[in-house]
Amino acid sequence: MNIYQKTIAYNSILRREILRIIRIWPQTICPSIISAALNMLVFGKLIGSQISQNQPYIHxxxxxxxxxxxxxxSYENTVSSFFVPKYMRSIEELLISPTPSYIIILAYASGGVARSITLACFIYLASMFFTSTSIINFPLLLIISLLxxxxxxxxxxxxxxxxxxxDDIAWFSSFIxxxxxxxxxxxxxxxxxxxIWQNISLFNPLYYILQIFRSCFFxxxxxxxxxxxxSMCLLVVVLFKVAMRLLDKTIRK
Structure with a gap:
């Protein structure tokens, strides 16, 4: 495939993913916004008002x-959008096409990124109904969000x-x-x-990502x-290589 054909393949998969997100918006958009708003109301406003610390707890x-x-x-979008067609055996047309594996991975991942970043913007806007939160480092916020x-x-x-x-796609979300x-x-x-729990938390990579993310606000x-x-950039490269190998050796064999 030449560059033009690869671009068409990428855009086609990504457009399908975005249309899927828009078509079932009550499932893809609303739950996360409602959940975040309830957390802000219950934990941020009601319980948070009873917690004494240097800054408002909701912030x-x-x-x-x-x-x-x-x-x-980002996780749920890609795992569901690929596994369901795989389970229903409707993804064979894509897999037997000459579309390179890296284009398939990039397109599906882009759909997950689009959904998650869109929701992040909506949740930030929703937070304005509860408090005023300013961003002090937008470039870093964008980099961390995308990574x-x-x-x-x-x-x-x-x-x-x-x-x-x-069951195999639920265990990772629930137990890890x-x-x-x-x-x-x-x-x-x-x-x-x-x-002991502090030490366990310090071995959690999400702790450091969250701290960096918080530093963009205060x-x-x-x-x-x-x-x-x-470390996040290195992890992206490693995961991409693993995904490429699995798609080539396991799914498209």
């Missing part, structure tokens, strides 16, 4: 809620490649992704945990931006 949790939406939606969305979009594809039934998000310090500072101490961003 502390809003970055975490936005990042959680990016993680969950996070890409990482978990490709992770969702990898899970879809390996999964044999719907959700605990990692909550132990990253979404609702609390890890310094308040017992030492000052956060002891964060090395360069190391975190470099």
């Amino acid at each position: 502390y949790i809003i970055p975490g809620l936005i990042l959680m939406a990016i993680i969950m939606n 996070t969305a890409i990482i978990f979009a490709i992770a969702g594809l990898i899970n879809a490649f390996l999964a044999k039934n719907f 992704l959700t605990p990692m998000i909550f132990f990253a310090g979404l609702y609390y500072k890890i310094e308040r945990l017992d030492p 000052e956060v101490e002891n964060i090395n931006v360069g190391i975190v961003v470099s």
Whole structure:
């Protein structure tokens, strides 16, 4: 395939993904916005008003809620949009086409990124109904958001490649992704945990991503931006290579 044909293939898959997101918007858009708004109301306003700290508690949790939406939606979009056609055996036409594997991965991942970044914007706008939150480092916020969305979009594809039934695509979200998000310090500072749980949290990569994300809204101490961003870029490359190998050796064999 030449560059023009590859561009058409990429745009076709991405357009289908975006149209799918728009067509079933009550499932793809609304739940995350409603969930984030309820978290802001219950934890941020009602419970947060009883918590004494240096800044309003709702300001502390809003970055975490936005990042959680990016993680969950980028992952869920790719894992479901690839696995369902795979399970229904309607994806063979794409797999036997001359479309390169990296174009397929890029297109599906782009759909997940588009959904997650769109939702992040909606949730930030929704937060304005509860409090005024300013962004102090928009370029870094954009970089971290995109890298996070890409990482978990490709992770969702990898899970879809390996999964044999719907239970296989649910276990990662339930038993790995959700605990990692909550132990990253979404609702609390890890310094308040017992030492053993603090140490566990420090081994959680999402903790450092969340801290960098928070630093785009307010000052956060002891964060090395360069190391975190470099590690995320390396992880994108590793996951992309893994996804390429799985698609070539397992799905398109």
